[in-house]
Amino acid sequence: MAVILHGSMDALERIRADAPARVAAARTLDELKDVEAGLIGRSSVIGEMRRGLGGLDPGERPRVGQAVNEAAQELQALLAQRRLALESEAEDRLLAEDAVDVTLPGRLLGEGHPHLITSTIDELVDIFVSLGYRVAEGPEVETGWHNFDALNTPPDHPARAESDTMYVEFGDPADELLLRTQTSPMQVRYMQEHEPPVYVVVPGRCYRTDTLDPTHSPVFHQMEGLAVDAHITFGDLKGTLGRFAREFFGAGTETRFIPHFFPFTEPSAEMLVSCFACDGSGCRVCGGPGWIEILGCGMVDPNVFEAVGYDVERVTGFAFGMGIERIAMIRHGLTHIKHLFENDVRVLRQFGS
C-alpha cells in the first residue's frame, strides 16, 4: 500500500510539473476539455487517488488528501486561466467577422434645421428675458389706429400711403384695417392691457408694399422693445441696448447713438454697432465705415402715453425696434433676403444655432 501510495505521490508531482505545458498545448476549448479530463477527470491519476483515499491509513489520509486537493486546485486554476484566454480568442475571431466600414454614412435620426429668422428671434428674446422682459405677440392684421394714430403718426403721414402700407378689405372701413407695418402697434395693445411698469419685447411678422430686392421683402420680421417705469432715462435706453449689443454681437462690441426721427419717440436715435467683421478698418459687412446701423430707438413720445391712458407725469419710457432679417443677414453674410423665404433645403440645411 505504501508503495502504491509513494508511487502515486510521485505521479502527482510529475503531473503538477507537466501540467502547464499540457494546458498551454490545448489550442481549442474542446482540446482543453480533453486535457482537463486527463488532469483532474474521474479516470485521471488525481481522480483515482481521490477514490483511493478511503482505503488509506487514517494516519496517512489527511496528508495525502491535502496533497491531492492542493494539486487539483492548482490544476483547476491553470485550466481556468487557459479557458479564459481561449474564450477571448474565440470571441475576437467572431468580432473580426463583424467588421464594417464605420465611415459609411450612418442613419440620421432627424436632421431638421431651425429657421434663421426664428433662431435669431429666440436669441434676441433670450437676451431681453435675462434683462427682465416679457414677450408678447399680437395680431398681424391691425387697425390704422393701433399701427399709426396711437403712435403719433399724423393722418397725412407718407408711411400711411398705399405705396408703403398694405390695406386689407375687412371690417369697418373707418378702422382702416391693414397689415401691420411694424411691431409697434403691439406696444400700444400691451400698454392698454397692462399698468406700468412694463418691460416687454414683441417679435413678429410685418408687411410693407415693397418689391422684393436684395434687402427688402413685402414680408419681414421685427422685434420691438418697450420699457416704461417711473424713472426711465435716455441713459437706461443706451445702457440696455449697449448690453444687448455686447451679448449679441460679442463682448467687445461698441455702440454709438446718433439722432434720428421717428414719430413715436423723442428724442429718437439710431444705434450703430462697431463692425464685428473688421473692427473698424472697413469691410464688406459694414460697407467701409466700421459701423453698422442696427436699430431705431428713442424715448417714448408723451402723445403715445396719452393715447394708451398712461399718466405722462408719472412715467417715462424707451422703445426700440430692429429688423430681424437685416441683423441675421449681416451676421451670417446672406446675399439676398429671398433666401429666407424660398425655403430651399440647401439653404435651410445651413441654419442652426
Next chain:
Amino acid sequence: MRVSLRWLQDYIDLPTSDPDELAAVLVSLGHEVEGYERLAPTFSGVVVGRVETVSAHPDADRIRLCQVDSGEGPVEVVCGAWNFEAGAIVPVARPGATLGTLEITQRAIRGVVSNGMICSSAELGLGSDHEGILVLDESFPIGADLADHLELPDVVFDVSITPNRPDAMSMTGLARDLSAYFRVPIRMPDVSDPGGIGTTDLSVTIDDARCLRFTARHVAGTKVGPSPLWMQQRLSKAGVRAISNVVDISNYVMLELGQPTHAFDLDRVRGASIVVRGPLPGERLTTLDGVERTLDASHLVVADQEVASSLAGTMGGQESEVGEDTTNVLVEVAAWDPATVMKMSRSLDLHSEASSRFERGVDPNLPPAANHRMCSLLVKLAGGRVEGDLIDVYPTPVAPWDVQLSVADVVRTLGEGVDRQEIIDLLTRLRFEVSGGDPMIVTVPTFRPDVRRGVDLVEEIARLRGYDSFPDTLPAGGGGGLSISQRRTRRLRQVLLGAGLSEAQSFSFHGADALARLGLPADDIRRSSIRVRNPLREEESLLRTTLLPGLLGAARYNVSHGNLDVALFEIGRVFYDEASPEIGQVPHQPMHVGFLWVGSAKAGVSEEAAPVDVFTATAVVRTIAEHLRLGWLEFVPVPYPPLHPVRAAAVQLDGVVIGHVGELHPRVARAWDLPGRVAMGELDLAPLVADPGLWQFAEPSVYPPSDFDLAFEVDEAVPAAALLAAVAKGSGPLLESIDLFDEFRGGRLEKGRKSLALRIRTRSSTGTLTSEDVAAVRADAIRAAEKLGATLRGA
C-alpha cells in the same frame, strides 16, 4: 441733399475741413451722411487769361495766333478754335501745366512758338465739349487759378435730412446747425431789398387759406442765357442741372436758403394779376414735365385772370414757363400749407425739390428774404431791373411761439447731469431764446415747426450735447420670462426639428391660383380669403387661410431644384374672414402649425429608403403628442380636401378636432408638380401649446406583468383605433397597455375582413396576478371586441 464743402464755407468758417470729421459732426447732429465724394480737378497750373489780340497764322489757315494776358503780360499762344475773339476770357494752360496726363510745354506749331494752350471744357475734364475752347465770364479774375475759382478740389457730402427738419434742407440751414455745434457765427448771404424802380401794376389775391403767404415781384429786362460758370459748378455739385440763368438762380436760392421760388414769364400771365385758388371744376394744367393733369378740389393753383399757371408749391405750368425770349420775370416766393402740398404731390405722383420742402414746412417768414435774394441775383446775373416794391400778401402772420420747459422735465428724460446753465447755453446756440425762471420760457424761431412741446426741446438739448455724452445705465427690469405657451411653442419646434423636419417661413399671402390648385370645394372656409386692397402683385393679393400653399410652394421649389427629399414645417398665422373672438375690430388670425414631407425618410447605406405616406403624417402628430404630453389623441378617418379621399384623418385632441393629416390628393400633388406621395398636416397651434396643467406621479407597480396576445377578425369598416379603444375600455383596471402588432388581409380571410393582432399587458399594483385574474381580463377584452363585430381567431 448734396452739400459742397466749398459752398458751405461761404456761410461759415469751419474749424476743420476734414471730411470724416465733418461727416461725424453732421451725423451727431442728426443729419445722416450717406457718404462723400472728393472732387479734384484733372488739371493743374491752368489760369484765367484774357485774349488781347487774335491774328492769322502765317503758314496755316485753320489755326490762329492769340496774345493772351494771364496776369504777367501778353504772351503768344497758338489756338485751333474759332469760337472766341479778342477780349474773351479763357482758361490758359501755361508751360508746366498738366491736363490729365498731358504736360504742357513751350513748343513750335507750324513754325510759331506757342507759350501754352487755350483749353476746351473737355480738355479740363469739365464737360464733353471739344468743339471750341471754354469761354469764361467776367467773374473770373485775370491771373486767377482756374481750379480754385471753380472751387476745386472740393468734397461733396450726401446728407439725408430727416422729415422733421425742413429748416436743414439748405446750405444756410446746415451752416446754422454747424454754427451751434462749433460755436462760430454764420454769414448769411445778402437778403436785403434790392429796391425797385417806380411802381408795378402786378396784383396778388389769395382766395384760399391753404396759401399761407405769397410774395411777388416783377423783374424787367432780363436776358435769358447761361448762368455764370461758378453757379453752374455749384448747382452741378448739388446734383441740379443748369438750364438758364433765371431757372438756375431760382434753384440756387432754394438750395441756399431752403425756400423754393418760382419764376413765371410775366408776359404769359394774363392781366398781370395772380390769384391763388382751388381749381375750377374739371380744370386742367400742363406742368413743366409736359404732362397734362386734371385737377380736383384737393389741389391748389396759382392762376392768372383766366387759367391756372402753376401747381402751388409743386410744379410750374408749361405755358408760363420762362423761355429764351423771356424779358419780364415774375418772381413768386410763397409759403403753403404742408399737408396740401403733400396730398397734391402724392395724388398727382409729382415729387419735386420744391414739394419735398413745402410738405415738411417752410418758414412762412422766409419768403421776403428769398424774394429779395432772387431779385438781386436776377439783376446781377441776368441783366434785369426790379420794378416796384415787393408785393407781400400774408393773411395770418406767424410769430415765434413760446414753450415752457423746466429743468426737471429735462432731467426726467435725460438723467442727472444736465443743469440749467447748460440747458440755456445749448438752446441759445440753436437760436432759441430763453427767458424766465423755472419753468423757462423758450421762444422758438419760426423756422423750427417741429418744436412745439417741452419734449421737443429735450431732444434738441440731447442732440446738441451729443447722445454719447449721456452715461449708460440699466433700469430695474421687471421679472421677465416666457409664458407657458411660448415655452411650449419652442418645445414644439424642437420636437419637429428632432423628428427630421426643417422649419420654413413663407409669405402670408398668395394668389387666387394657389387656392385653385388646392382644389378646395366652393363652400370651404379656406376659400373666403381676406383680400389685400393694394397688392403689388397678384401673388400677394389674398391673405392665407391655410399654411399648405406655402409649404407646397416650398416643396415644389425644392423638387424643381433637385432636392427630392423635403421635410418642412411652418408655424404662422392664417387669416379668416370673420371677426376675432378676442379683439373685435380685427379678423380672426390664429396660429397654425403645418408640415409637409415628400420623398423618403433617410435610410442608411444598402437599406431601402421608406417613402413617406399617411403614416409619416400621423407619426409626426403622435410625436408631438408624446413630447408635449397632450391628452387623448385620435385620428378619425374623414375626407378633407386637398388630402387623399381615403388617406386622410381629422386629428382629435380630447374629442375636439384640432386639424387634419394625411396624404395629399394625387391630383393636387400633380398640380404642384410633386412626385410620389406627399404627407401633410395642419393643426391649430393653441391647443398644442396650451398649459396642460401639472402632471402627477403614478407609482410603478413592483409586481410582474402578465402578457397575452389576441387576434381578431373584423370588418374592414372597423378602424383599428376603434377596436383598440373598445378593448381598452372593456378590459378593466388591470389592463396596463395594448399594442397592435399585426394587421393582415387575404389568406383564408374573406374579402372585406381583416385580422388585427393585439398584445395585451396586464398588471396589478397590489399583487401578482393569478391565472384567473388574467383569464377574466381576456374574457372582458374579447367581449368588448365582439361588440364591434370582431371574432377571435383560432378560437
